Amino acid sequence: MASLIDGKQISQDIKDELREKVRKYKESGKEIALAVIQVGNDPASSVYVNNKKKACEYIGIKSVAFELPEETQQDELLKLIDELNADQGIQGILVQLPLPKHMNENLIINRINPLKDVDGFHPGNVGALCIGQPGFVSCTPAGIIELLKRSGNEVVGKECVVVGRSNIVGKPMALLLLAENATVTIAHSKTRDLKEVCKRADILIAAVGKPKMFNRDYIKEGAVVIDVGIHRMENGKLCGDVDFEDVLDKCSAITPVPGGVGPMTIAMLMNNCVESLKLQRME
Ligand code: GUN
Numbered sequence: 001m002a003s004l005i006d007g008k009q010i011s012q013d014i015k016d017e018l019r020e021k022v023r024k025y026k027e028s029g030k031e032i033a034l035a036v037i038q039v040g041n042d043p044a045s046s047v048y049v050n051n052k053k054k055a056c057e058y059i060g061i062k063s064v065a066f067e068l069p070e071e072t073q074q075d076e077l078l079k080l081i082d083e084l085n086a087d088q089g090i091q092g093i094l095v096q097l098p099l100p101k102h103m104n105e106n107l108i109i110n111r112i113n114p115l116k117d118v119d120g121f122h123p124g125n126v127g128a129l130c131i132g133q134p135g136f137v138s139c140t141p142a143g144i145i146e147l148l149k150r151s152g153n154e155v156v157g158k159e160c161v162v163v164g165r166s167n168i169v170g171k172p173m174a175l176l177l178l179a180e181n182a183t184v185t186i187a188h189s190k191t192r193d194l195k196e197v198c199k200r201a202d203i204l205i206a207a208v209g210k211p212k213m214f215n216r217d218y219i220k221e222g223a224v225v226i227d228v229g230i231h232r233m234e235n236g237k238l239c240g241d242v243d244f245e246d247v248l249d250k251c252s253a254i255t256p257v258p259g260g261v262g263p264m265t266i267a268m269l270m271n272n273c274v275e276s277l278k279l280q281r282m283e
Contacts, residue, residue, distance in 0.1 A: 143264025
């Protein structure tokens with residue numbers, strides 16, 4: 001039977017460590033503030049944004065919320081980002097995605113000062129990750145590395161297969177695993193013999209966005225399985241990209257959904273906010 005990788009507990013440990021760091025920073029007069037921008041009122045985004053604000057409060061980071069109406073013009077958002085970039089009292093800027101259709105997401109992300117881009121989405125930060133320079137790393141893949149390390153699952157030399165090639169998860173995930181000296185394969189919807197490719201994995205990262213797609217036929221005996229997906233089923237329960245019950249007795253460790261990868265994203269966002277002081281040489 002697989003052991004469960006407890007993202008809820010690990011994220012709580014990280015948040016407690018960060019809370020202590022922030023307390024010490026405050027003692028030496030250093031405050032951290034995160035600007036959170038939401039355009040429109042997509043219900044899922046509102047839930048995420050609220051959770052981010054709560055995490056800031058817990059850790060002792062000031063969150064400054066900007067709730068802009070759906071019909072906000074792109075130029076207005078760019079102007080707000082320019083102001084926040086110039087504001088010495090703001091360390092992190094987060095624009096919640098997706099943005100309304102009349103906005104160009106790349107243009108918006110590229111406008112954020114990379115030194116304040118706590119999501120790690122700016123091309124400058126993605127490039128820094130690619131060549132091993134300091135910068136912000138996308139929160140979900142950074143959280144997965146922490147899950148593996150803190151659950152004692154060694155990465156060095158392992159065959160890792162990342163299924164999914166999104167800019168937010170798949171690509172940075174592959175770069176991070178490579179930086180940890182894993183042997184990395186990126187698979188995707190056009191990959192031939194996907195099952196066979198996945199069966200090579202000592203560590204399988206499922207990030208495709210399809211409920212329960214990965215059953216035991218995709219899993220090598222004893223593999224570590226990381227499930228990035230989160231889907232609401234018809235019965236109201238949540239499931240991941242992995243068919244949890246079907247693979248449970250075949251893998252050695254697995255992240256549950258919920259309570260696996262999900263809680264790590266916000267913990268790592270908080271970590272990036274705390275790290276911003278170092279990157280901005282304010283520490
Ligand atoms: N929308 C879904 N996930 C994310 C995230 O990690 N950051 C931002 N800014 N928007 C998102």
